[in-house]
Amino acid sequence: MVLKRRPQILIVDDTDVNRDILSDILEQDYDVLEASSGLEAIEVLRCHEGTLSLILLDIVMPDMDGFEVLAYLRKNRWAEDVPVIVISSETSPGYVKKGFELGVNDYVSRPFDPEIISRRVANVIRLFAKQERLKDLVVHSMEEQEKRDTLMVDILSSIVEFRNGESGLHVMRIRIISEILLEAVSRRFPQYGLTSSRIALISTAAALHDIGKITLPGAILNKPGKLTAEEYEIMKTHTVIGDEMLRGLQHGADIDLVKCARSICRWHHERWDGNGYPDGLTGDAIPIEAQVVALADVYDALVSERVYKPAYTHDEAVDIILNGGCGAFNPALLACFEHESLRLEEMLCLRSDESYERSNVGIRVQESLEGLGPGIAGRTALLLNSEREKLAYLASSSSGLVFDFDADSDTVELYGALRETLGLPRTIANTVETMARRAETLPALQRLSRLFAEARAVGSDVSCDTVLPLSDGGELPCRFESHLIWIDSALGPRCMGAIGSVFPQKALA
Numbered sequence: 001m002v003l004k005r006r007p008q009i010l011i012v013d014d015t016d017v018n019r020d021i022l023s024d025i026l027e028q029d030y031d032v033l034e035a036s037s038g039l040e041a042i043e044v045l046r047c048h049e050g051t052l053s054l055i056l057l058d059i060v061m062p063d064m065d066g067f068e069v070l071a072y073l074r075k076n077r078w079a080e081d082v083p084v085i086v087i088s089s090e091t092s093p094g095y096v097k098k099g100f101e102l103g104v105n106d107y108v109s110r111p112f113d114p115e116i117i118s119r120r121v122a123n124v125i126r127l128f129a130k131q132e133r134l135k136d137l138v139v140h141s142m143e144e145q146e147k148r149d150t151l152m153v154d155i156l157s158s159i160v161e162f163r164n165g166e167s168g169l170h171v172m173r174i175r176i177i178s179e180i181l182l183e184a185v186s187r188r189f190p191q192y193g194l195t196s197s198r199i200a201l202i203s204t205a206a207a208l209h210d211i212g213k214i215t216l217p218g219a220i221l222n223k224p225g226k227l228t229a230e231e232y233e234i235m236k237t238h239t240v241i242g243d244e245m246l247r248g249l250q251h252g253a254d255i256d257l258v259k260c261a262r263s264i265c266r267w268h269h270e271r272w273d274g275n276g277y278p279d280g281l282t283g284d285a286i287p288i289e290a291q292v293v294a295l296a297d298v299y300d301a302l303v304s305e306r307v308y309k310p311a312y313t314h315d316e317a318v319d320i321i322l323n324g325g326c327g328a329f330n331p332a333l334l335a336c337f338e339h340e341s342l343r344l345e346e347m348l349c350l351r352s353d354e355s356y357e358r359s360n361v362g363i364r365v366q367e368s369l370e371g372l373g374p375g376i377a378g379r380t381a382l383l384l385n386s387e388r389e390k391l392a393y394l395a396s397s398s399s400g401l402v403f404d405f406d407a408d409s410d411t412v413e414l415y416g417a418l419r420e421t422l423g424l425p426r427t428i429a430n431t432v433e434t435m436a437r438r439a440e441t442l443p444a445l446q447r448l449s450r451l452f453a454e455a456r457a458v459g460s461d462v463s464c465d466t467v468l469p470l471s472d473g474g475e476l477p478c479r480f481e482s483h484l485i486w487i488d489s490a491l492g493p494r495c496m497g498a499i500g501s502v503f504p505q506k507a508l509a
Contacts, residue, residue, distance in 0.1 A: 007053035038064030059088040070102035177296035184336035205261040212242030273328040400503035
């Protein structure tokens, strides 16, 4: 049996009899420590830091009085960790006011009643403990909100990267690179005002830099050769589209994360000399978050293999960037990039192992919900519904067909312009039964059902070319892509659903 530890109290008074009286009153319920001066009290505090539940402090003492002890506690932030009750025969308003200004929790004058002292000590300890629990709850709530914000960003950016033919590593690497560069800029160029909270915000928002690409044709996104001038102009529109998507959110368009993401989406292809797009901004007219993500995006694109090019080595990529091969960047930012280049390579190796590549949206969902205690299930459901609404809004802007299958409810949600062209419903409940029943009236649904069954049988990502029959008897060549979402459960791997897309390989008449 483990005995519960009793609260520990420090009594600070230069008069022996006063300490003895207080000790006799309180030692039945508390472990009592004593100090006969302010200096001795500081030494006791150093030896018992983090273990004291309360300090009973006299004001009038030689060498270092009670006010000096309070000032010392405040300066060293100890007053935030332990409450203080002043016990003194000095009761003038000036003394009492000064005590409270220095962080005193209660003020008791002598002579005192033992019962009152006991109750006040118990009340202050209890209230302070409650305050600490509330503080922990607030911190925990903020941490959970940050996790959910990151989860939402990961879900949306993963869809874009999946369509773009890039692994989820790109999103994660952009976040790492941006964070390293932002920290370097913060240290060397404080005029940019990059606090730790701002750095965390920008690093999270960076993952959404290419969200506008969700509306672009797959034939352009995944073209193995060089884009034509017309195709390049279409590709460039993803910056403005991404900004407009986030601006159009029904809820949350005015929160800092979305504002930061909009800035990054629109301006991460601007260049220091004005030769970027879409607005031709120059110098520091380009927000620092967009400048940093632009450099991070260029570096990761160089060192990563793409359908249109092999990967460069780290050293080759650094030389290309520093020599202006990818356009002009802020000289201050380039100085940070060059200084951090070796650390950048090391950190990417440490934090970009294969486990990240194998991760998917389902696992991230599970991780973000681990440890959530009872009583917040309703709040969790609301948050998940909110994320689904955001996904639905972005997917509805697609020129193709985007589908989201939830295995638990056996429901498929369909979005995008192609849905109406194919005559498909927005929601399909009881998926297998409904698809079988409507296969004759909706031939495209029959083909999609067969493709989805094949994807589930494979158990991983599926991409293929297919032909969807149209209601007028024609056929539409399309690209089908599907990503299954898995989690590890007590009974083994479990498929939670799937996301995917269907895009025409030629423009509809």
